[in-house]
Amino acid sequence: xxxxxxxxxxxLQIGYxxxxxxxSTLGLTAIKFSVYGGAxxxxxxxxxxxxxxxxxxxxxxxxxxxxxxxxxxPLSALGNPATITEFxxxxxxxxxxxxxxxxxxGFI
Numbered sequence: 001x002x003x004x005x006x007x008x009x010x011x012l013q014i015g016y017x018x019x020x021x022x023x024s025t026l027g028l029t030a031i032k033f034s035v036y037g038g039a040x041x042x043x044x045x046x047x048x049x050x051x052x053x054x055x056x057x058x059x060x061x062x063x064x065x066x067x068x069x070x071x072x073x074p075l076s077a078l079g080n081p082a083t084i085t086e087f088x089x090x091x092x093x094x095x096x097x098x099x100x101x102x103x104x105x106g107f108i
Contacts, residue, residue, distance in 0.1 A: 005095075005096055005098045006096055008096060009090060013088045014087045015087055018085060019085075020084065023082055024082065030072050030108050031051070031075065031087065031108075032107070034070045035064075035071065035089070035101070037100055040097050043065045045063040045065070045091070045098065048090050049061065049089055050078070051081050051086065051088075053088075054079040056079070059073050084107070
């Protein structure tokens with residue numbers, strides 16, 4: 001998924017308003033995804049992962065310029081949701097314009 005940040009706190013939002021995923025029924029413990037820092041993404045660029053709009057439990061991570069990095073974040077660090085209806089990757093004061101690529105999103 002290509003994401004072009006046109007503002008300093010732009011985001012990729014997936015699943016808003018969709019069917020809820022029940023964490024306990026599926027035995028989920030973490031979310032895993034890969035991010036590539038593309039054009040205009042300087043070293044040290046930061047973003048945060050958010051579940052269900054709980055920005056108080058967001059987990060920040062660094063985006064590698066010109067390379068994929070895989071992140072595995074425990075759901076307990078993201079507010080320990082009972083259900084999941086939305087996943088967001090939001091830039092944290094990123095340079096604009098800049099592009100990231102998000103791949104291999106899944107729950108484990």
